Amino acid sequence: MGDKKSLIRINYLLLLLLSSCIEKFVPEIPESDGELVVEGYVTDRPEDYVIRLSRSRAIDLKKSLPETGATVKILEGEAIEHPLTESADGAYVSKAGDFVGQVGSKYTLDIVTADGVHYQSSTERMIKTPAIDSVYFEREVRFTDVEDQLVDGIKILVDTHDPTNSTRYYKWEWKEDWEYKATYPNSYGWVPGDRITDPGHPVFNPSPNVFCYNTNSSKQVLIASTNTLEKDVLSRFEIKYINTLGGELASLYSILVKQYAITENAYKYWRELKGLSESQGTLFDKQPYALPGNVGNLNDPEEVVLGYFEALSVDEERIFIRREQLKELDFPTNTCYYEKIDSVNYWSVQDYLDQGYLIYGVGGFLASFVHMVPRDCADCTYHGSLEKPDYLP
Structure with a gap:
């Protein structure tokens, strides 16, 4: 019995000795600035034009890395330059009124980073966007993504067409606002x-x-093509679905839909990026492979740059939806x-x-x-x- 106890003590001491020699292994992850990411466009509206520059996110980072200190300008034609000013880290702005894009004109984005690397986009001609025919909503019951339960809601739809049959490629963005009303105001x-x-x-x-207010904007890629259709007509394209579980439809809701005519090359880029982002995360997260846009390093054509600079004319329409218009919807009881x-x-x-x-x-x-x-x-x-x-x- 004594020999058995001695053996146990010896094994225990050996375990302590071995554990004291084991160090936690932390693999070294090489630091990398990632690919340059370019976000922004010029329009035919007198508004602030914002070009955002950053570096694609490493897997272990939660925030993007802004590209600061760059010299950014938009070239119009071959002789006119419009400089942008860095208003915040990585955000370069041309204030409303500095210049306004014109349909038919050509624009190029020019970037020189703080360390002297010169990037430039392809030259993009601004094409005319057809008018939106209608923005409207329809009721639809759907399953929720999380609990797989049926909920009521509405889908926002858009109709448009080009009588000249020359647009063929479309992109949309939206911005929504809604009103919240306190159930029992602190009187x-x-x-x-x-x-x-x-x-x-x-x-x-x-x-x-x-009364309080909230706002939100689109973060998904919304594109469509009529290239395989006889006529350049889009009907009932879904912009957004809103269910009654949130507070968006409880009082007053508004959505502004912006429509753009885009080039075939831009459509192909956004279509592929849409597929990547829907399977991986947000648009410019680290992707399984780098998807180059239309911006490149003038001295290193092999460098991959993410993002796509565009020159876009805009048509837009805003609708308002009041709770009284949604009487047929089933809303959950106010908690x-x-x-x-x-x-x-x-x-x-x-x-x-x-x-x-x-x-x-x-x-x-x-x-x-x-x-x-x-x-x-x-x-x-x-x-x-x-x-x-x-x-x-």
Whole structure:
């Protein structure tokens, strides 16, 4: 028995000795700036033209690496130069009014990085974009991606056509805004007392945070071609689907759809990038292989540059959708309706305020209690910004 115990002790000591000699192996990952990424275009609208430069993200990084200190300009034709100013890290801007793109003119993006590397895009001629015929919505029930349950919603659709049959390749972007309305606005504030002889009292709040606003923009590639069709006509192209689980359709919703005519080469690029991004992640994450665009290193044609500079004319249309227009849709019950509206006596109000409650209403005449609800049901800033876009009614 003694020999057995001695053997166990020896094995244990050997294990301790071996473990003390083992060091954690951390593989060295070589640092790399990645490929240059170019995002931006010039349009025929008097707006800020922004060219964003960055380096493609390494697998272990969560944020892109901005390319700062570059000299960026847009060449118009063969003689006119429009310089851009770096307004933020990697963002180079031509302010509205500096110049406006013209249909039929040719544009080239010219970049010289801080370390002297010269990049240039192919020359792009701005072609005329046909007008949008209509932007509208239709109800549709779909399965959710996560829980595989049926939910109600609407799809935003666009119709367009080119009577000259010369466009054939289209791209869209959208920007949406929606209004959030607080279920139980915090109509009263609270004046605290000494908590010994005076608990405090409610005071009317003339400006409760009732309406707040959110905005979002497209991040997917939206393209279509009529090249295989007899006529240059697109009908019922889906721009976006919105279900009733979120708050977008709860009060007032607006979407601005921008339409662009693009070249065949641009269409091929966006089509391939769309396939890559849908299988891997966002547009300029590290991809299984590098997809070159129309920008290149003038001194090293083998270097891969991501992104595609375009010269685009624009047609756009905005629609507004009010909750009253969606009466046939099934909306989930507002969770705030399930929240218990607590009737709280004056002596307990401060405790509730400390827990994140707000005062929704007061008791009757000479009553010494108030009605309180959680902050997310009473203050709209919990769900958005008080700043209302100018174009919303």
